Amino acid sequence: MLTKLFKALSRSRSTLADAFKSITGKRITDESLESLEEQLLGADLGFETTKSILDVVKQNSKSDFIEKVRLHLVSLLPEAFIPSHFQKPTIIMMIGVNGTGKTTTCAKLAHVYKKMGLNVTMIAADTYRAAAVEQLKIWGNRVGCHLVCNDKTAEPTAVLFDGLESAKANESDVVIVDTAGRLHTYANLMGELAKMYRVVENRFPEFEMKSLIIMDATLGQNSVIQAKEFGNHVQLDGAILTKLDGTARGGIVFPLFQELGIPVEFIGVGEDLVDLETFNPDSYVDGLLGLNNGEGG
Ligand SMILES: Nc1nc2c(ncn2[C@@H]2O[C@H](COP(=O)(O)OP(=O)(O)OP(=O)(O)O)[C@@H](O)[C@H]2O)c(=O)[nH]1
Ligand SMILES: [Mg+2]
Numbered sequence: 224m225l226t227k228l229f230k231a232l233s234r235s236r237s238t239l240a241d242a243f244k245s246i247t248g249k250r251i252t253d254e255s256l257e258s259l260e261e262q263l264l265g266a267d268l269g270f271e272t273t274k275s276i277l278d279v280v281k282q283n284s285k286s287d288f289i290e291k292v293r294l295h296l297v298s299l300l301p302e303a304f305i306p307s308h309f310q311k312p313t314i315i316m317m318i319g320v321n322g323t324g325k326t327t328t329c330a331k332l333a334h335v336y337k338k339m340g341l342n343v344t345m346i347a348a349d350t351y352r353a354a355a356v357e358q359l360k361i362w363g364n365r366v367g368c369h370l371v372c373n374d375k376t377a378e379p380t381a382v383l384f385d386g387l388e389s390a391k392a393n394e395s396d397v398v399i400v401d402t403a404g405r406l407h408t409y410a411n412l413m414g415e416l417a418k419m420y421r422v423v424e425n426r427f428p429e430f431e432m433k434s435l436i437i438m439d440a441t442l443g444q445n446s447v448i449q450a451k452e453f454g455n456h457v458q459l460d461g462a463i464l465t466k467l468d469g470t471a472r473g474g475i476v477f478p479l480f481q482e483l484g485i486p487v488e489f490i491g492v493g494e495d496l497v498d499l500e501t502f503n504p505d506s507y508v509d510g511l512l513g514l515n516n517g518e519g520g
Contacts, residue, residue, distance in 0.1 A: 230468070231467045231492035231493070231500075232467065232510035236511055239262070246280070247289070251280065259277065267443040268474035269477055272481060289512065292512070296477070299477055300477070301486035301504065303505075304486065304488040304489070304502045311431040312397070313431045313432070314427070314432045314433070316419070316433070317400060317434075318434055323442075325349075326355065326358050327494065328437050328491060328499065332499065333345050333368045334496045336399075341397050343366070343369065345398075346383060346387070346390075346400045351403040362496075380418050383419050398430065420434075434460055438462055438475075438479070440464045443472040444475070447483065459483075463491060474511070489501055
């Protein structure tokens, strides 16, 4: 059976698989390596990863290099993410630029944790975009989880405070906070994010906090640049890569980890509640290379 991730990676796979197919079983020449390099860069693997793959191909040109490439790619990625690995009740701040999929992903994530039997609260702390709260309310109903919002305030920190009080009273295990889309250049919005973090640190020490950057994979290298800029302002503990189903840029996961050291935790593979896959390097690489139907070796 084809996994959802494997299907979502089909466009990325066609670029990459074609690139490797074009040199398999042939004598490797400078021209063929150049063409491979071009295709790998085109799939957003980034310069460093591309260069290291070319080295593997050159060293193994006489053998079946695909297996070597597979092992090499897996070694460049973060370990498989295990959602249940956390000690204390956890707050997950969902941040990123406009339209990357933050609100949708809040709901998908709530669904993942709820299915694990955990008590989940979502906090609608995007007080900027009209209808943002309404959007999360609809998702909250579908997930069937506790949702805290306040249409009457334009102060995200106030919503966060109320939400955390409520999550505490409710004995929530996981609190997912939807925030407004912002660019690193919006100094006031970045300052506001820092303020929200301080509220958690100072007033809710019983929670562990982590922030995830939600990145739109269709933006390719630009999404890595955005993440870098965000990382200059706030601590980033992980990333969720969305919209993998609509892009050939699945290679972006490599520069994200290689250049920024931000591990991917989940992958968005569609617009539904169930379209979120826990990141696993073996399945991901298999999906990119067209091996094992994406079932991870
Ligand atoms: N195909 C696909 N679409 C997605 C995915 N994740 C989100 N979307 C779509 O992307 C669009 C934007 O999603 P939102 O969740 O509203 O994004 P946001 O980051 O909250 O947007 P702002 O609050 O305006 O910054 C919606 O149409 C979603 O359905 C995904 O993994 N795959
Ligand atoms: Mg939103």
